Amino acid sequence: MIKALNQIGRYFLMIGEVFYKPVKWKVMKTLIFKEIDDLIIGSMGIVAFISFFIGGVVAIQTALNLTNPLIPKSLIAFATRQSVILEFAPTFISIIMAGRAGSYITSSIGTMRVTEQIDALEVMGVNAVNYLIFPKIIAFSLYPFVIAIAMFLGILGGMVAGVYGGFIGQAEFLQGIQTDFIPYHIFYAFFKTFIFGFILATIPSFHGFYMKGGALEVGKASTTSFVWTSVVIILLNYIITQLLLS
Amino acid sequence: MIEIKNIEKSFGDTKVLKGISAVFETGKTNLIIGQSGSGKTVMIKSLLGIHTPEVGTISFDGRIYSKMTPDEKRTLRTEIGMVFQGSALFDSMTVEENVGFPLKMFTSKRNREIRDRVNEVLQRVNLEGSNKKFPAEISGGMQKRVAIARAIVNNPKYLFCDEPNSGLDPETSIVIDELIHEITKEYDITTVINTHDMNSVLQIGENIIFLKNGKKEWEGDKEEILETRNKSIIEFVYSSDLFKKVRENLLAEEEEEDNK
Ligand SMILES: Nc1ncnc2c1ncn2[C@@H]1O[C@H](COP(=O)(O)OP(=O)(O)O)[C@@H](O)[C@H]1O
Numbered sequence: 421m422i423k424a425l426n427q428i429g430r431y432f433l434m435i436g437e438v439f440y441k442p443v444k445w446k447v448m449k450t451l452i453f454k455e456i457d458d459l460i461i462g463s464m465g466i467v468a469f470i471s472f473f474i475g476g477v478v479a480i481q482t483a484l485n486l487t488n489p490l491i492p493k494s495l496i497a498f499a500t501r502q503s504v505i506l507e508f509a510p511t512f513i514s515i516i517m518a519g520r521a522g523s524y525i526t527s528s529i530g531t532m533r534v535t536e537q538i539d540a541l542e543v544m545g546v547n548a549v550n551y552l553i554f555p556k557i558i559a560f561s562l563y564p565f566v567i568a569i570a571m572f573l574g575i576l577g578g579m580v581a582g583v584y585g586g587f588i589g590q591a592e593f594l595q596g597i598q599t600d601f602i603p604y605h606i607f608y609a610f611f612k613t614f615i616f617g618f619i620l621a622t623i624p625s626f627h628g629f630y631m632k633g634g635a636l637e638v639g640k641a642s643t644t645s646f647v648w649t650s651v652v653i654i655l656l657n658y659i660i661t662q663l664l665l666s
Numbered sequence: 667m668i669e670i671k672n673i674e675k676s677f678g679d680t681k682v683l684k685g686i687s688a689v690f691e692t693g694k695t696n697l698i699i700g701q702s703g704s705g706k707t708v709m710i711k712s713l714l715g716i717h718t719p720e721v722g723t724i725s726f727d728g729r730i731y732s733k734m735t736p737d738e739k740r741t742l743r744t745e746i747g748m749v750f751q752g753s754a755l756f757d758s759m760t761v762e763e764n765v766g767f768p769l770k771m772f773t774s775k776r777n778r779e780i781r782d783r784v785n786e787v788l789q790r791v792n793l794e795g796s797n798k799k800f801p802a803e804i805s806g807g808m809q810k811r812v813a814i815a816r817a818i819v820n821n822p823k824y825l826f827c828d829e830p831n832s833g834l835d836p837e838t839s840i841v842i843d844e845l846i847h848e849i850t851k852e853y854d855i856t857t858v859i860n861t862h863d864m865n866s867v868l869q870i871g872e873n874i875i876f877l878k879n880g881k882k883e884w885e886g887d888k889e890e891i892l893e894t895r896n897k898s899i900i901e902f903v904y905s906s907d908l909f910k911k912v913r914e915n916l917l918a919e920e921e922e923e924d925n926k
């Protein structure tokens with residue numbers, strides 16, 4: 421318990437240090453572009469694939485459970501839109517990202533730790549926390565764009581599955597996704613996406629930066645980092661939903 | 667000149683350095699020797715400010731580290747070059763980006779000036795034509811040369827090397843030792859080298875301190891180390907069978923002479 425509090429304390433100290441004594445902009449700029457490429461663009465494929473098919477499955481599930489003929493078919497579209505925008509895109513995709521981008525962050529920073537590359541930076545007088553973690557935080561500020569694409573593809577997947585599966589007509593689907601649209605839900609979804617992006621950049625970095633040991637421990641640190649990132653995302657999801665929607 | 671006085675460093679309950687004092691002279695290769703686990707790396711990392719000793723002072727040409735302002739410490743860092751045990755090159759950068767890194771971070775030099783200086787030091791460590799290669803694509807000996815080039819690119823006053831020839835074959839080790847020695851003389855650097863390799867000790871040991879169980883057990887130069895009667899030194903120096911046999915022969919010869 422004391423150890424956990426200690427860890428949490430160190431995490432916040434690290435966050436403070438990220439913004440302290442930054443490296444030259446000329447150097448930072450290149451680092452940011454590289455992280456955007458690795459973490460954001462590099463994750464688009466898997467995110468697109470998962471969103472599309474999850475959206476499809478949600479539509480089919482809703483259609484199959486809709487046995488009452490009094491309920492309009494457009495509910496399939498409505499349900500798909502709501503679940504994709506509110507949960508599947510922001511939360512589910514973030515858990516996938518904790519595995520995809522998170523393990524990559526922990527193992528790359530962890531490897532730098534065990535091979536003394538971080539010591540090398542610090543000896544030169546580089547603020548290693550800023551150098552390594554700040555560009556990742558900035559790259560993840562583009563994360564809402566990833567989720568916006570995930571939302572679009574999820575709903576598209578729902579429409580394709582619904583229409584080609586013969587559950588609903590295309591016109592009815594398009595009308596369904598426009599019913600009872602609440603802009604506040606979009607704010608809620610992107611607000612939590614933004615928070616999750618920060619978590620995805622910082623918790624895996626923390627686990628890599630403060631790891632000890634050798635190559636074997638790098639693997640272990642990646643696993644621990646995935647577990648903690650997911651747990652924190654799920655808990656924050658609960659708290660944010662409680663605060664913003666109820 | 668670097669002067670350390672009575673430094674102590676612990677991790678948790680274990681005291682690794684138990685009050686060490688020493689002087690590392692300018693223009694000389696100063697060696698810290700001792701068995702694995704004797705605290706050599708902790709010692710060098712304390713000099714570098716990566717570890718903070720609980721007791722004692724470290725002064726760089728009269729400037730006491732613990733009394734320096736953050737700005738002065740930053741200046742000091744730019745005067746320090748470090749060669750890590752595993753080279754610690756940045757994997758994601760090419761050879762020339764690695765070597766140019768300290769210049770890019772801490773000077774206002776233009777890209778062209780940086781490139782010229784990088785080529786100059788790469789030439790100095792006899793490593794031309796590998797500029798665009800990544801650390802994973804070159805041999806261990808070449809990585810060490812790159813690490814040395816990176817350490818000296820910004821004209822350091824102080825150079826630290828942690829086991830510079832660990833993982834290298836004996837021939838390459840000697841070349842690397844000689845390189846560090848020559849650079850030390852050429853640029854009048856205060857060089858501190860950790861090693862447990864007797865070849866290096868005899869090759870470049872101008873000022874040697876021997877660590878045992880966290881204490882300074884002995885101090886001298888490469889001639890003195892072969893003549894000392896200190897038991898721990900003898901154990902350390904003659905730990906290999908080759909050296910044991912050489913010593914037995916020497917002692918036998920001495921006895922013969924005494925008997926005459
Ligand atoms: N960061 C650390 N935390 C805890 N113990 C350490 C740390 N670094 C070194 N030690 C301990 O200090 C002792 C000396 O280590 P080290 O200086 O690496 O030895 P050497 O370089 O002479 O082989 C060892 O017992 C090691 O376990």
Ligand SMILES: [Mg+2]
Nearest residue numbers: 706707828829
């Ligand atoms: Mg060591």
